[in-house]
Amino acid sequence: MPKARTGPKQIIGVTMMLAFVGFTLLPIIWALILSFRPTTHLFEPIWESPTFLTLDNFNTLARSDFPIALFNSLVTAGSSTVLAMIIGVPAGFALAKGRSHRKFIASWALLLLRMAPPVGFVIPLFLIYLNIGLLDTWAGLIAAYMVLTLPLVVWSSWTSLAQIPDELIEASLLDGATLFQTLIKVVLPAARPGIVATAVLAFLIAWNDFFFALIITRSSTVTAPVSVMNFVSYASVDWGSIALASVVLTLPTVPVIIFANKYIVQSMGGAVKG
Amino acid sequence: MQDYVGVQPVFQRNYNRMLLPAVIAVGIFAVLPLAGMVALSLTDFHLINGWDKEFGLKNFIRLWNDRRFMSSLNVMMLLSVFGVIFQVLLGLLIAVGLEKIVPKWRFMRGIFVVPFVVPAVAVALIWLSLFTPTLSPINAFFDLFGITVPAILTTQYGAVAAIVIADTWASYPFVMLLILAALQGISGDLDEAASIDGATKMQIFFRITLPLLKPALLMVALFRFIETLKHFPLIFIMTNGGPGRTTQATNYYAYIQTFQSSNVSYGAAIAVFLFLFAAVISFYVARANMRISDA
Numbered sequence: 001m002p003k004a005r006t007g008p009k010q011i012i013g014v015t016m017m018l019a020f021v022g023f024t025l026l027p028i029i030w031a032l033i034l035s036f037r038p039t040t041h042l043f044e045p046i047w048e049s050p051t052f053l054t055l056d057n058f059n060t061l062a063r064s065d066f067p068i069a070l071f072n073s074l075v076t077a078g079s080s081t082v083l084a085m086i087i088g089v090p091a092g093f094a095l096a097k098g099r100s101h102r103k104f105i106a107s108w109a110l111l112l113l114r115m116a117p118p119v120g121f122v123i124p125l126f127l128i129y130l131n132i133g134l135l136d137t138w139a140g141l142i143a144a145y146m147v148l149t150l151p152l153v154v155w156s157s158w159t160s161l162a163q164i165p166d167e168l169i170e171a172s173l174l175d176g177a178t179l180f181q182t183l184i185k186v187v188l189p190a191a192r193p194g195i196v197a198t199a200v201l202a203f204l205i206a207w208n209d210f211f212f213a214l215i216i217t218r219s220s221t222v223t224a225p226v227s228v229m230n231f232v233s234y235a236s237v238d239w240g241s242i243a244l245a246s247v248v249l250t251l252p253t254v255p256v257i258i259f260a261n262k263y264i265v266q267s268m269g270g271a272v273k274g
Numbered sequence: 275m276q277d278y279v280g281v282q283p284v285f286q287r288n289y290n291r292m293l294l295p296a297v298i299a300v301g302i303f304a305v306l307p308l309a310g311m312v313a314l315s316l317t318d319f320h321l322i323n324g325w326d327k328e329f330g331l332k333n334f335i336r337l338w339n340d341r342r343f344m345s346s347l348n349v350m351m352l353l354s355v356f357g358v359i360f361q362v363l364l365g366l367l368i369a370v371g372l373e374k375i376v377p378k379w380r381f382m383r384g385i386f387v388v389p390f391v392v393p394a395v396a397v398a399l400i401w402l403s404l405f406t407p408t409l410s411p412i413n414a415f416f417d418l419f420g421i422t423v424p425a426i427l428t429t430q431y432g433a434v435a436a437i438v439i440a441d442t443w444a445s446y447p448f449v450m451l452l453i454l455a456a457l458q459g460i461s462g463d464l465d466e467a468a469s470i471d472g473a474t475k476m477q478i479f480f481r482i483t484l485p486l487l488k489p490a491l492l493m494v495a496l497f498r499f500i501e502t503l504k505h506f507p508l509i510f511i512m513t514n515g516g517p518g519r520t521t522q523a524t525n526y527y528a529y530i531q532t533f534q535s536s537n538v539s540y541g542a543a544i545a546v547f548l549f550l551f552a553a554v555i556s557f558y559v560a561r562a563n564m565r566i567s568d569a
Contacts, residue, residue: 013375017382020368024386027443030411031400045414091296098289108560113304115500115552115559119528120545123538124310146303154296179292208393210507215533225395229511239403246396253391 034243042239057240066245069227076138076223077206080145084153084202089195092157093183097169110158113151121147122215129216136218144212149202156201160194161187204253224249308549314542321536333543342519343544346527352434353441353523354502360442362495365449366487370479372450373457383454390447398511401440402427405512430520433513437521440508445501449494456490457483493562500555503548524548 033046038054061067095106125144126135134140164187172182188195213223228245231238315333319325337343368386372379389397407413407425416423426432460483468478504525509515515522515530522530525548532541 010375013371016367017371017376017379020364020371021382021385023443024389027400027404028388028392030404031396034403043408045417046411087295087299090292094289094292098293104560104564107563108557109300111556111560111563112553113300115504115556116304116308117504117525117528117545117548117552118506119525119532119541120311120549121304121307123528123532123542123545124307124314126533127314127538128307128310143303146299147307150296150299150303179289183292204391208395210393210395210510211529214510225393225507228395228399239409242399243403246392246399249393249396250391253393256387256391 031243031246034239035247037240037243039238039240057244060238060241061244061248064227064241065222065230066224066227066248069222069224070248072138072141072217072221073207073223073225076141076145076221077203077209079138080142080149080206081199081203083142084146084149085199088150088153089157089161089188089198090180090183091154093161093187095154095158096162096164097166107155110151110155113147114155118147118211122212126215135216136221138221141213141216141221141223144216145206145209148205148209148212152205153198153202156198157191157195160191160198163194164190200255204256207252311542311545311549314539315546317539319539321532321538323536333540334547336540337543337547342522343524343527345519346522346524349434349521350503350505350523350525353437353505353521354499356434356438357441357445357502358495358498360438361446361449361498362491364442364446365494366453366491368446369450369453369457370483372454374475374479374483386450387447389444390451392444394444394507395511397440397444398508401436401443401508402512405436427513428517430517433517433521437505437508437512440512441502441505445498449498452490452494453487456487460486489562493559496555496559496562500552500559503552 034042035057036053036055037046038052038056041052044052095103121144125140129135129140134143168186168190169182172186173179177185208225209223210225213226217223217226224245228242228249231241231245316331317325317329318332372383372386392400404410404412405425405427407423410423413423424432426436464482464486465478468482469475473481503523505523506525506529509521509523509526513521515526524544528541528544528548531537531544
């Protein structure tokens with residue numbers, strides 16, 4: 001391989017990349033700074049009083065409904081992920097290894113479900129929930145989140161289980177295991193990274209939801225993303241708490257960065273050959 | 275395929291039982307609400323005034339004559355087209371940069387993934403704070419040089435641009451990751467052969483790499499296009515549809531009609547329209563995806 005020369009093109013390339021790093025990181029750094037700024041100095045440029053930092057926002061956040069909302073988010077996103085994995089992974093296995101002529105239809109249907117506007121699901125759900133008393137309940141929100149998580153789980157376990165060699169499954173079947181036993185004992189352990197990535201993504205998509213929770217929850221089951229809006233009122237906006245809440249909301253998503261490898265890519269976009 | 279005595283090969287096993295729970299669940303959680311949406315769109319239901327017995331395409335005819343709906347389509351297309359262009363460009367540039375220009379920086383891939391994992395609500399709030407003149411460090415910085423940065427959220431196209439910027443920031447990593455994966459699937463031999471033949475790096479990129487990336491680029495662009503049609507938190511938090519009604523994209527307009535004006539059936543009709551739109555585009559995504567997998 002020829003050694004890279006340091007020419008004007010190289011310099012332009014490096015400058016460009018540095019600019020992109022800046023664009024990417026500055027808003028994050030800004031949110032972190034804002035989280036530690038006291039309300040009294042919020043509207044001063046940070047370089048005029050860089051040492052005025054405080055933990056007050058943590059207190060505000062702890063005393064608000066935000067911790068309960070975090071718990072609600074954890075329960076609803078977690079439950080719907082578990083449910084979607086139990087129902088969806090076998091379906092992904094069937095689509096990956098079964099002989100079906102309807103695979104194109106299945107992939108289109110899954111994509112369509114992932115891409116359909118949430119407002120279309122929410123309107124009828126809202127009316128149904130209103131009538132059967134599921135508004136502002138965990139169960140109602142978990143059921144609504146299945147719309148988000150299930151298609152994702154089926155799609156993404158389909159792509160990752162397709163890479164398991166048929167010989168492995170056949171050997172297990174030859175040993176007398178049923179299809180289901182084969183899935184649990186042979187296929188899933190062999191496909192662990194892809195399956196973990198699937199679960200992480202399913203959790204995130206429910207965790208990040210704002211729209212469903214905005215419509216379906218009222219008070220006791222408000223999730224964290226909706227609860228953040230409590231810091232925005234007509235009178236004032238508590239920017240410090242908002243920034244801190246945003247940072248806290250982002251923390252559970254950190255595993256994605258650690259897992260940011262080919263499994264996540266496959267799960268997100270489908271079978272892009274790599 | 276080799277046949278085993280007494281054991282069916284993998285492909286001939288009956289997988290229906292594995293598929294069934296998911297089919298039922300999709301029926302209950304997804305198809306049922308969608309059927310409800312279609313049914314509602316054909317009736318006339320108002321959240322407070324209740325039912326009107328009429329049944330028909332009235333809501334869709336009303337859509338056709340609704341100027342607010344037409345302008346919402348306009349906003350939606352602005353947000354989607356510009357959003358997708360910037361996201362794909364930025365994602366492509368960074369992916370190519372990481373692979374070809376500064377390969378030593380490949381470890382920085384993790385940095386570029388960060389915005390992707392920030393929840394939409396946090397994205398909206400962070401960018402709202404950056405676009406709030408009294409608070410923003412951008413304004414404070416330019417004030418040092420006596421330059422006043424305008425409050426872009428108060429102007430029509432400024433507000434559209436603000437949403438596009440926030441969306442681009444949050445979504446280019448998705449594009450980048452997919453293009454990185456596609457780039458790694460392209461054999462280095464091609465580059466080498468071309469460079470032996472005397473092709474410059476630029477020529478290699480535009481004549482070899484880019485054409486090979488085309489299917490992946492097309493798919494990721496379509497994918498992002500559909501996602502941008504569903505903009506909600508960014509609009510709700512950053513502009514609230516304003517100034518005036520200038521950033522009420524169609525999805526947001528459906529929300530307004532249903533949950534603020536209580537016109538449930540009319541909102542459902544808008545949702546049906548959006549759904550059909552997404553159905554057409556996702557058909558092409560599915561087809562593009564099949565082609566890539568079969569290649």
